[in-house]
Amino acid sequence: TTNKTRLSDYERAVGEMTGALLRVHPSNYVIRGFTEQASLAELIELGQRVDVPVIDDIGSGALADLAPLGLTDEPMARDSLRAGADVVLFSGDKLLGGPQCGIAVGKRKYIERLMKHPLARALRVDKLTLAALHATLKLYRDPAQAMARVPLLALASTSLENLANRAQRLAPQLEACAAIASAEVIEDTACLGGGSVPTQELPTRCIALRPVDGSVNQLAQALRTGQHAVFGRIQQDRLLLDLRTVFPKQDAELIEAVQALSR
Known part of the structure; x- marks a missing residue:
């Protein structure tokens, strides 16, 4: 059959x-x-x-x-x-x-x-x-x-504790950026993608951003096309930045990319 x-x-x-x-x-x-x-x-x-x-x-x-x-x-x-x-x-x-x-x-x-x-x-x-x-x-x-x-x-293999600690540290710094109305830490899951393990997920922590002006789509586009390109995903009218896709050494660049939106 x-x-x-x-x-x-x-x-x-x-x-x-x-x-x-x-x-x-x-x-x-x-x-x-x-x-x-x-x-x-x-x-x-x-x-x-x-x-x-x-x-x-x-x-x-x-x-x-x-x-x-x-x-x-x-x-x-x-x-x-x-x-x-x-x-x-x-x-x-x-x-x-x-x-x-x-x-x-x-x-x-x-x-x-x-x-x-x-x-x-x-x-x-x-x-x-x-x-x-x-x-x-x-x-x-x-x-x-x-x-x-x-x-x-x-x-x-990054531990969930590592992701949670970084998210709690980064969220207030991102919320302090002029272009961001709110930055909230949320629990979520991540898929590896790339044609592998299609139904299995890893726990993660995301920072959900809402813009001061404009739409979430405009915020996403602005981050994608910035000097330090940042790719997030839109969910429930928020832009989610998944820290499982970000190396700790890139945290500072992430903040710089969001700060650059108001320049």
Whole structure:
């Protein structure tokens, strides 16, 4: 059926022209209810039985375990490789936190075939992308270092206490700006976005701004187009500044950006 793909569906589809078995993780959506899918272990067993490689496209490319942050069910490349997938595909950005690119890892004979494909030269990344990816991957040698220095992971792992303390300190400073009528600390939730963990959220603290003059939309536009661009989201006629998206070292720039609105 439309939302159910069993192992038997793969078995019926395999033929002399089958080049690979492909499993694709639904990175940015979730299907619930009347649904079923073949497990990776089942596909690997079938691939070995019919001598066809198994390709596992895990999407967002998580290399660090995000379960301690409360983000679960996101596949990891190492788990797919250990399970026996022949090739694992994932993104270099998103949860990995590096440059935008596609990554293929797996058994040497299949990776070499990919590298020899006529399109490989046209699709290969440039040296700047490789340099950025290399610098990012080096951080993952030490998981603690990766969690502290990869920007996405650092923001996602910021403690709620840290966010709350900063919000309480920043709110009165923002409210003192001439263009702001009120700045209120509110509890909210944040999504990682970027085509990953679509239904899971992290607790956060936001500062809700109301302008002295003009609309909230005008306030949002003015902050977006300022010298220090600030992006917020509009909710209930207020502009929310989510501190989970702001590094502590950027707090002063945030205040300067709002102060600049009245100059």
